[in-house]
Amino acid sequence: MALSFCGNKSNAYSVTKGVLNNPCFVDALNLVPHVFLLFITFPILFIGWGSQSSKVQIHHNTWLHFPGHNMRWILTFLLLLVHVCEFSEGIVCNMVMGTNHLHLFMPAFMGFVAATTSVIYYHNIETSNFPKLLLVLFIYWVLAFITKSIKLWKFAEDKDASQYLRLYITALLVILYGLLMAVEINVIRVRKYVFFANPQKVKPPEDLQDLGVRFLQPFVNLLSKATYWWMNPLIVGAHKRPIELKKIGKLPIAMRALTNYLRLKDAYEDQRTPEDPDRSPSIWRSMYRAFGRPILLSSTFRYLADLLGFAGPLCISGIVEQLNCEKDPVGNNTMVSDTHFENYHMSYRELLENSSILAVLLFLALILQRTFLQASYYVTIETGINMRGALLAMIYNKILRLSTSNMSMGEMTLGQINNLVAIETNQLMWFLFLCPNLWAMPVQIVMGIILLRHFMGPSALVGASVIVLLAPVQYLIATKLADTQKITLEHSTDRVKKTTEILKGIKLLKLYAWENIFCDSVEETRGKELTSLRTFAFYTSMSIFMNAAIPIAAVLATFVTYHILNEKGPSPSQAFAALSLFHILVTPLFLLSTVVRFAVKALVSVQKLGEFLQSDEIGDDSWRNGDISVSFEAGKKPMGMTKAINRKQPMRYQMDNYEQPTRRQMRPSETEDVAVKVTGGSFTWGNNLLTLSDINIRIPTGQLTMIVGQVGCGKSSLLLAMLGEMQAIEGGVYWSNKNRNSVAYAAQKSWLLNATVEENITFGSPFNKQRYKAVIDACSLQPDIDLLPFGDQTEIGERGINLSGGQRQRICVARALYQNTNIVFLDDPFSALDIHLSDHLMQEGILKFLQDDKRTVVLVTHKLQYLIHADWIIAMKDGTVLREGTLKDIQTHDVELYDHWKTLMNRQDQELEKDIQQDSQTTLERKTLRRAFYSREAKNQIDDEDEEEEAEEEDDDNFSTTTNRRSKIPWKVCWCYLSSGGFFMVFLMIFSKLLKHSVIVAIDYWLANWTSKISNSSGTDISETRQDSYSLLVFIILCAAGITLCLITSLTVEFLGLSAATNLHHNLLNKIIHAPIRFFDITPLGQILNRFSADTNIIDQHIPSTLESLTRSTLLCLSGIGVIASITPIFLVALVPLAVAFYFIQKYFRVASKDLQDLDDSTQLPLLCHFSETAEGLTTIRAFRHEARFKQRMLELTDTNNTAYLFLSAANRWLEVRTDYLGAVIVLAAAAASIWSFHYGLHPGGLVGLGLTYALTVTNYLNWVVRNLADLEVQMAAVKKVNSFLSTESENYEGSMDASQVPENWPQDGEIKIQGLCVRYDPMLKPVLKHVNAYIKPGQKVGICGRTGSGKSSLSLAFFNMVDVFEGKIIIDGIDICKLPLQTLRSRLSIILQDPVLFSGSIRFNLDPEKMCTDDRLWEALEIAQLKNMVKALPGGLDAVVTEGGENFSVGQRQLFCLARAFVRKSSIFIMDEATASIDMATENILQKVVMTAFADRTVVTIAHRVHTILTADLVIVMKRGNIMEYDKPETLLEQEDGMFASFVKADM
Helix, strand or coil: CCCCCCCCCHHHHCCCCCHHHCHHHHHHHHHHHHHHHHHHHHHHHHHHHHHCCCCCCCHHHCCCCCCCHHHHHHHHHHHHHHHHHHHHHHHHHHHHCCCCCHHHCHHHHHHHHHHHHHHHHHHHHHHHCCHHHHHHHHHHHHHHHHHHHHHHHHHHHCCCHHHCHHHHHHHHHHHHHHHHHHHHHHHHHHHCCCCCCCCCCCCCCHHHHCCCECCCCCCCCHHHHHHCHHHHHHHHHCCCCCCCHHHHCECCHHHCHHHHHHHHHHHHHCCCCCCCCCCCCCHHHHHHHHHHHHHHHHHHHHHHHHHHHCHHHHHHHHHHHHHHHCCCCCCCCCCCCCCCCCCCCCCHHHHHCCHHHHHHHHHHHHHHHHHHHHHHHHHHHHHHHHHHHHHHHHHHHHHHHECHHHHHCCCCCHHHHHHHHHHHHHHHHHHHHHHHHHHHHHHHHHHHHHHHHHHHCCHHHHHHHHHHHHHHHHHHHHHHHHHHHHHHHHHHHHHHHHHHHHHHCHHHHHHCCCHHHHHHHHHHHHHHHHHHHHHHHHHHHHHHHHHHHHHHHHHHHHHHHHHHHHCCCCCHHHHHHHHHHHHHHHHHHHHHHHHHHHHHHHHHHHHHHHHHHHCCECCCCHHHHCCCCHHHHHCCCHHHHHHHCCCCCCHHHHHHHHHCCCCCCCCCCCCCCEEEEEEEEEEECCCCCEEEEEEEEEEECCCEEEEECCCCCCHHHHHHHHCCCCEEEEEEEEECCCCCCCEEEECCCCCCCCEEHHHHHHCCCCCCHHHHHHHHHHCCCHHHHHHCCCHHHCEECCCCECCCHHHHHHHHHHHHHHCCCCEEEEECCCCCCCHHHHHHHHHHHHHHHHHHCCCEEEEECCCHHHHHHCCEEEEEECCEEEEEECHHHHHHHCHHHHHHHHHHHHHHHHHHHHHHHCCCHHHHHHHHHHHHHHHHHHCCCCCCHHHHHHHHHHHCCCHHHHHHHHHCCCHHHHHHHHHHCCHHHHHHHHHHHHHHHHHHHHHHHHHHHHHHHHHHCCCCCHHHHHHHHHHHHHHHHHHHHHHHHHHHHHHHHHHHHHHHHHHHHHHHHHHHHCCCHHHHHHCCHHHHHHHHHHHHHHHHHHHHHHHHHHHHHHHHHHHHHHHHHHHCCCHHHHHHHHHHHHHHHHHHHHHHHHHHHHHHHHHHHHHHHHHHHHHHCHHHHHHHCCHHHHHHHHHHHHHHHHHHHHHHHHHHHHHHHHHHHHHHHHHHHHHHHHHHHHHCCCCCHHHHHHHHHHHHHHHHHHHHHHHHHHHHHHHHHHHHHHHHHHCCCCCCCCCCCCHHHCCCCCCCCCCEEEEEEEEECCCCCCCCEEEEEEEECCCCEEEEECCCCCCHHHHHHHHCCCCEEEEEEEEECCEEHHHCCHHHHHHCCEEECCCCCCCCEEHHHHHCCCCCCCHHHHHHHHHHCCCHHHHHHCCCHHHCEECHHHCCCCHHHHHHHHHHHHHHCCCCEEEEECCCCCCCHHHHHHHHHHHHHHCCCCEEEEECCCHHHHCCCCEEEEEECCEEEEEECHHHHHHCCCCHHHHHHHHHC
């Protein structure tokens, strides 16, 4: 049959009735504009583009600046859609006509091509900013409009035209072309690029000029917005290089926290009306005003998507019905023929009855529905993130203004503030994400039920009611889940606390052989946690079960009712439409419970936020605004002015000073130069109790003022009152004008930032090398800095290295000294320092450094010996000022006070002497620091396993290997996880899963068969009715089996996860507690703790549900594709390219998603830390006047975190849009395959419905497969980390002797022989003891001394077999200790360590965790250790509480408890490892006596760091570098003048 434009009739080309009356000619005319457009644009697109150099150089060419931009895109999309309809209508008509009439569909096809070209062309012109070329489009729209109008006019002349579909299509096209023409005219009107003399110049928006902005979603065109096309380079690039913070850049201005904060704040403040200023604004209303519009937009998208979602069931029923009808040939179509036109025209009903066209419509509906749905998600997420940023900024601003009393009186704890930041803002953000569901779901449910009623009649209501009635059950389960999670959290916090204690005191536990007792206590808590996890698992599986079983139950109920009412089953078209409707209905009902739960949580969060934002703020004192009382100013001598201009002050301060009038009238000279003056002041912390009353003081400028008094008399409060932190009841604080720029303030409780040492000291001031060095020397920080691994670039603070109290305090003082301020407030800077450091700081820092600068210094102190340096003294007592004046004044006027001070000074001087004899506390602190690093450096700071891997990756220049490594799924780790859950459980899970999915397929297959039989039968025979009932019975049985299997599978997965979690934690705990001590030296504590907290939590709660979701969605997709392929094998041809596309999408996405997830996690921590550190250091920040800098930092951190989160959610949208489009293609392919094979008579219609229903479910689950895969990959990292610890070697606990062979009372005498002993910490390291020989007689008192690192402590550890003894041996009472089981050896010896370790619990538990001793024995031990009276005084005596780490006792007392603990264990060998380091002289002397008397008959080995403690020993061993240098009685050694021992004693005297 020949192709011809107008058909083969002889008169097809005749124009006798007028040219325009020949329809074929009119159609040809319609081709002209399209051809014109293609001819002109193609050369411009292909040739012009290469040579254009005049492009505006602009970021990413995404600048869209022609007016009506979005309108044009939407109209073009509509135009394309109408062209598709026109084309399909033409094709169908052509098939009906006897011969080919190209003119029926050719213009439509060309129109489609031209419309596509127009939008590509437009986009290119817009991004290259060449508006003149738009003229081509303008001409095209005009021509198309005219030609289409002619066609419409010709149609309209025909009297029957109203029933033609083509009339409506043409009319639509005319309207669209007209609108596009209007858009084009508008561009000319606004931009004036043609017909006008001066075209308008435009500048790109700020964001696009800034190359740092990488988040382009707001700036790209509609197509790219809908498909996230602009994300491609980022996601594909992640494969080659991990995504870093630099790569994601910064946020566009409209999304920054500051912008959104201002929006929210305005909405919040606007609610305070002038009539009612105290009204507390509603947060809900302010959120609605600030962020309401995007939420409405998102809801609109959501409604559109939901309505389009119902196209699926409708099209399926249409296609199935059509195919069943088409078995009868198409005889009934009467041709609407007409001699005038001689063309066939179809009515629009006929179009909707064509199965191929329905398939295309279904495809388009799916694409649109998914696009709208993702757009809705994206808009809510973006709004949620914006709102969270705004709320965080609001909370932060409030924190900076919180009154100090709130913090100190405990009305606002740090915990509450952290919760607001970490939990409440996130709850609100999540609520906003789910918000559109609240009003979209009811509509969806109602629509669904109406359609069901349409398909299935009244029986549909039964099925729907099943779904609706079970919804409250789901809500109940959801609330139960939340409660269980709370309980689990409490238990796990408890467990982590216990684990932390064990790890901190692990050395002691091993030396005392107590590790198993403590291990059991952790296991006990873990048991409780597992019980609540079991409940959690049960409820989770119930929730999953409900979700899977409800649609089966609903379908069952509906079809059984239908059968009862109509005495036969439904037809295939009804059945499968109903089936897919139930699938649609379940989702909103399942989600509804979640949404309601989040809504309730959001209400609570908003209430908490409201209370917080309404809490008390700090008073606005006059100097905060700079209006300082003038009367006071006038009294200033002009002299003072010039003196205050500081050489070191930056220029702008000097400018400020010059602006003031220099002439001042003189006043009586009693107002000497005063920096601060308080008159008649009474101050309170806000609870109406006066803390300070009747304060009249002045602080002289440029001098050193000291405030002294007893503990708790209000010295610190006075400083804070001057800083304006307290509420003034009466009187006031007056600052001289130039002084209150900012005050350098060092608080009593040291406060550090999470930053490097240098940043902590400079604190935002410019770095000045000389000044910095001077400050460091004054605070003697250099030796401490030298010990840190990266010098002053080491991170300190919460997350950095833990410094001791003295080191922290000195850094805080250094910060105050470094700042360029006129006034320095130091609050008891000496409290944590020993005497040498205090003196040095006083001389170098305060007297020299500060006084040279003529800075005003206020110093609160208890060290009265420094009073002689003071220029001015304020003595306080009970919140009032006792005396004020110079030391001379006080000496003459208040002799009593002066004498009192003198006696105190004498006492302090004695302490001073005693202190000098001691090895100072600082050396000790430095020593602990050095030890911590020494042991780590040995392993060269091998940190997390991950870092090693990353290092390896970076060495690989060859990209492909890296790529593979990053995109591979960690199968080995997955297998390790599953196998730790037990093989039986794994088998059960796999088996039940496969069975369940087979049964579900069987249910649907049976339904398809049954309904096709019904549609074929006439329904009269009895046998057929019987067969029908039989089919129904099988259907019921299958459904019941399916529901049971749903229950079984959901339980197996959860409990598999639970048993895996149980085993992994149990093994991890045992491995770590029994690891050699070396492991704890080289592994940072935080890293081990992370395995027990974060990683265990992931294994406990997150992996099982991810695994369940992954297996379910994968099996659903596979079974769906299997069903389609078995019905229409030809579908497999289309499947191959789809599978390839899917493989690449998931491969790229998983890598990028993992990186973005890491970025999100790593940017969240600094933000939370910044909040808590701000809340802790409020007074310091406000005194320094650094609020603005901290706000800026907070905004930066928030924006960084939001950027990462936005990119993560955009990446999720990227994936979902792509998998959804793939799903739509699968549906189209399945439909096409079905229709094609149907026309060749391959199968009955019921199965077509089955295939299409499955194709629809596949689209829903494809993206879940990838999302869950990506999540599982991230979560499996936790298993990998735990696993890496499971491979650590344990200590050899067995020994070669049996415990039963060791005598009960060994060691009886305490005789020790050391023969050729060589010891090292690790086979890789050098030996620390080399061939040591010694003999200690029973009952001897031995002292070991030597410099740091000489091997003294290593020797003491060798007695306990804690280190690697690789040569030689230690024989105690005739037994070689290396052969003994460790438990036996360690439980028979006693040791006291240098650092006192106490555990939380009772005193009894700390002395005797094994519960072996009587109370008398415990009291006896306490008496020996000088603690009996103190313990008696405590509530509960032996059962008195010891807090974590023994914080409620002083260091000295803790050391005495450790001593008592050693006495309780009556061992004949007793080792003291520098045990008296932290005890004062008096107590130490008592102890020495006790050891001599109570242990007269035992062997005592003392490792000494103050040599005078071992002068009375029977034997002294002097060590150096792992060798014994001197070995004799102390008297003998002292006679050797040049010996080491003698020199030690001399130095110590």
